[in-house]
Amino acid sequence: xxxVEDKLLDHNYDGIEEFDNPLPQWWVMxxxxxxxxxxxxxxxxxVAEIGxxxxxxxxxxxxxxxNAPKSETPKEEFTKGEMFAPMSDDKAxxxxxxxxxxxxxxxxxxxxxGGGIGPNLTDDNWMHGGSMTDIVWTIxxxxxxxxxxxWRSILSKQDVxxxxxxxxxxxxxxxxxxxxxxxxLWDGTEKLPTDAN
Ligand code: HEC
Numbered sequence: 336x337x338x339v340e341d342k343l344l345d346h347n348y349d350g351i352e353e354f355d356n357p358l359p360q361w362w363v364m365x366x367x368x369x370x371x372x373x374x375x376x377x378x379x380x381x382v383a384e385i386g387x388x389x390x391x392x393x394x395x396x397x398x399x400x401x402n403a404p405k406s407e408t409p410k411e412e413f414t415k416g417e418m419f420a421p422m423s424d425d426k427a428x429x430x431x432x433x434x435x436x437x438x439x440x441x442x443x444x445x446x447x448x449g450g451g452i453g454p455n456l457t458d459d460n461w462m463h464g465g466s467m468t469d470i471v472w473t474i475x476x477x478x479x480x481x482x483x484x485x486w487r488s489i490l491s492k493q494d495v496x497x498x499x500x501x502x503x504x505x506x507x508x509x510x511x512x513x514x515x516x517x518x519x520l521w522d523g524t525e526k527l528p529t530d531a532n
Contacts, residue, residue, distance in 0.1 A: 394482030410472045414528030432501025435494045449510025454517045457505045465521030468528045470499045
């Protein structure tokens, strides 16, 4: 609808002409509000880092879950018996371990073990020890205050042993986006489950 004061712009594209009208005010308001929202959002999540991003939210939910009733099987149970022996070249064991890993662990430690919320599992540095016993115990006890739950109530003993072997098989691989090493360099000493922790 052409108003009396509507000014016709002086171009003509195949018969299509255009008035020099301002954008509707509601549209301009929406644009300004969206821009302001974007600035506030970026400041809140990425500059001041006040808000938790998705992955941290996810870890927080795991921390809350830690208060749920859980199995009290002592961690020593998981390192008892012949099943425990590190057998990282057993193909069936590693395949099972990889499945357990991709379903339960990849969200925090990355699909290739390079780390994310959780530490890099492919390097030689460990916060809780790199021996088979240490790894099994870290998995079953978890580090609840950091978002790594105690997996003893979720995974069977077979699963824990398999995933531990799988993790050890990742050592020395080259993940796509490796997280910087955390913890101490492991000297390669296998700790026996009978050793005091
Ligand atoms: C919700 C996130 C999350 C999930 C899921 C998760 N982890 Fe972790 N994991 C962590 C965090 C965080 C740490 C570091 C704890 C710390 O700072 O002490 C960690 C630490 C570890 C460590 C010790 C590393 C070291 O340096 O000593 C191992 C081993 C480990 N995780 C294995 C697993 C396995 C196996 C699974 C799956 C069954 C798993 N994690 C699932 C978050 C997670």
